[in-house]
Amino acid sequence: MKSYTSLKSILAEFFPLHRTLVSDDHDKTLEIVGSYMPDSSNYTIETYAPLKQVWTWKVPERYVVHEAYLEIEGGERVVDFANNPLHIVSYSLPIDKVLSFEELQPHLFFNEKLPHTIPWVFKYYERSWGFCLPKNLFDKLPRDKKYRAVIKSEFITDPKQGFKVATAVVHPEGGPNPDAGEFLVQAHTCHPMQANDDGAGVVSTIELARRLAEKPLPRGSMSVRFWFGPETIGTIAWLAHNESLIPNLRGGIFMEMTGNQNKIAWHHTRQHNHLLDRITKFVLHETEYDERDFAAAPANDERVINGPGVNVPCISINRFPYDQYHTTDDNLDIMHEDMLVGAAQTAEEIIRVYASNYTPKRTFRGPVFLSGYGLWVDWRENWALNRAIEKIMMRFEGQHTIFEIAEQVGLDYWTVREYVEKFRAKGFVNPLPIPFEGDVE
């Protein structure tokens, strides 16, 4: 596991690469990410054969661009992929053609609001070809000249050069507890030369993984699975190849756009008032935040994880909106170390509560003889807990999780958990795990 001076420095390593659904630079990105993940997390890259059916989708082909440029016929080169990978529409078809400006114009893309930037445009599935350029440059192109458009691109279907995603798992203290299942954290790696979307989420997720490896969740907690890959199709392809993992998933966070200077925004689960929503709200209650519905823009892989036929409760954490979105202005200049780290910390706090939470189920009859078992709490040491003992003990019927008990008695989660753990140590409660609430097909 490589050490790092800042999350921004990791981001700088893969930021400029031509990352897309399947590309050599995307492979390189997954290697870089892996080099920073905890050694103990068993970081693994999986490869899927292009064109293979995955649920209702198909695994995309590897995209190779040998060269791409736009020239004024007999004159200067106005746009060159070699200068910036955003200059072509991602997954553009090959072309080598001389066109009039009128013929060319439908294939040119720019951003009206940020006329000095190159926008990022993709046409992965309804394929065509196109160039992206600053509006300022577009305005200057002579209308009466002919243009030569050249894109030497290739779509490779060799299964050995397939589509890649990566996962890693960080276990709680003492190793995995299969009954508790897994919590999933995802960030996507597929946007060329974009920093905040979602290189930022990727490095915040690396930080989160390292924190959970350094200070593991309490014994018996969920394991935390980390996932990196291309947006949407990446998660679909991964789950379609690993359906047996789905019943293990008890919740998820999609992390993205965590580096710009803005407050945290979180998006509800599709269930809306799930335990995960309430825990998120609890963790954030002292900070200023934006709260949005499930899959509000920008929606990502939570639409897969929390979508039809899977339906595992999944929130999203981001710092959207920001003006530079999907343009060359989404670069390292708008990345703030404290924002990147802050998002990791927020996710960490949510996961520490959610993944260590369980439902205590009583094994005893009658009120427990507290002082006989060292369970009495001296009111001089903790008045509030002393007052809450009866209420807590009355909630061991297997209907409330520790988090809910803490909410009901008005005490801190960790105070209540520590106390319930003492009952568990004496064999007075059994821990029922947070159940799988997704769809079983």
Ligand SMILES: [Zn+2]
């Ligand atoms: Zn995006």
